[in-house]
Amino acid sequence: MYLVTGATGSLGRRIVKQLRSDDQLTRAFVRLSSKFGELSDRGADIFIGDLKQERDIEKACRDINYIISSHGSGNDPQALDYRANIDLIDQAIANNVEHFVFISVLGVDRGYEDSVTFKAKREVEKYLINSGLSYTILRPSGFANNLIPLAERFRDTGIYLSIGEQKNRSSIVSTDDLATIAIASCQIEAAKNQIFAVGGPDSLKREDIPRIFSRLFDREPIVINPPLQLFDGLRAGVGLINPQLNKSLGTLRTLLAHEFYCTPEEIFRLESTFAIEMESLESFLRRYVGQS
Structure with missing residues (x-):
């Protein structure tokens, strides 16, 4: 039995679907307010709970062999990115879980x-490594599905908004590939007690994204590129009214200001270990929103 947290998120939903397509017993940890009907229809065991409640995590981890922690932070990284994962690890130990992803x-x-x-995810990594559990840590670059709304807007308007330096590189990963790798990590011996950078096969500059959109929809891009300093100014203004929102924008600021790409050696290691050929961003988008 697999336990998947964040089961209705963009990654978790894909993990549950793939597991159920292979007839694997799967418990999907979901919120009551989320849309989980499709997962239930696929035969997943629906566990309705709150990751902020240790009692719910304890119940969800009973009779589980593998845990895949794929939930996001929402608006509370302290509780969800950090505390919930620490509790999941503790319950994995208590229930003799075979592998934790x-x-x-x-x-x-x-x-x-x-x-x-x-910071929260780094502390969870350290805790997991020192827990004694068999584990795999996956460090993905940006999720390809996050670009679907941008692609759809481009299709309708031709406009692409991108803040900051356009030469910054990223290795945007097919969310389907990431789901496949997360599941395979539970079974592949070479993946155990390892950390993997996970990205697509191409190191893309931000300026490459509207060019991909242009090829998909056969229209010239209108690129709007405000400087990062504008974002900083707006963030400072918001901080005067809502200091908590100012802090939460720190992750977005980090993502905008830096490069997040995999080296060719990291992609080779990933593909060799998991016997997978990583899908390009253009291929992913063509499957989901591209013109036929």
Whole structure:
């Protein structure tokens, strides 16, 4: 039995679907307010709970062999990125879970102090490594599905908004590939007690994204590129009214200001270990929103 947290999120939903397509017993940890009907229809065991409640985590982990932690932070990284994962690890130990897969983030080890999410995930990584559990830590770059709304807007308007330096690189990963790797991590011996950078096969500059959109929809891009300083000014203004929102924008500021890409050696290691050919961003978008 697999336990998948964040089961109705963009990654978790894909993990549950793939597991159920292979007839694997799967418990999907969901909120009552989320849309989980499709997962239930696929035969997933629906566990309705709150990751902020240790009691719910304790119940969800009973009779579980594998845990895949794929939930996001919402608006509370302290409770969800950090505390919930620590509780999941503790319950994995208590229930003799065979393997724990943690979805971290690329660049988590660089010491970005402005991002609570990055700091939380790094501390969870350390705790998991020292827990004695069999584990795999996956550090993905940006999720390809996050670009679907931008692609759809471009299709309708031709406009692409991108803040900051356009030469910054990223290795945007197919969310379907990431789901496949997360599941395979539970079974592949070479993936155990390892950390993997996870990205697509291409190191893309931000300026490459509207060019991909242009090819998909056969229209010239209108690129709007405000400087990062404008974002900083707006963030400072928001901070005067809502200091908490100012802090939460630290993760977005970190993502906008830095590069998050995998080296060719990291992609080779990933593809070799998991016997997978990573899908390009253009291929992913063509499947989901491209013109036929």
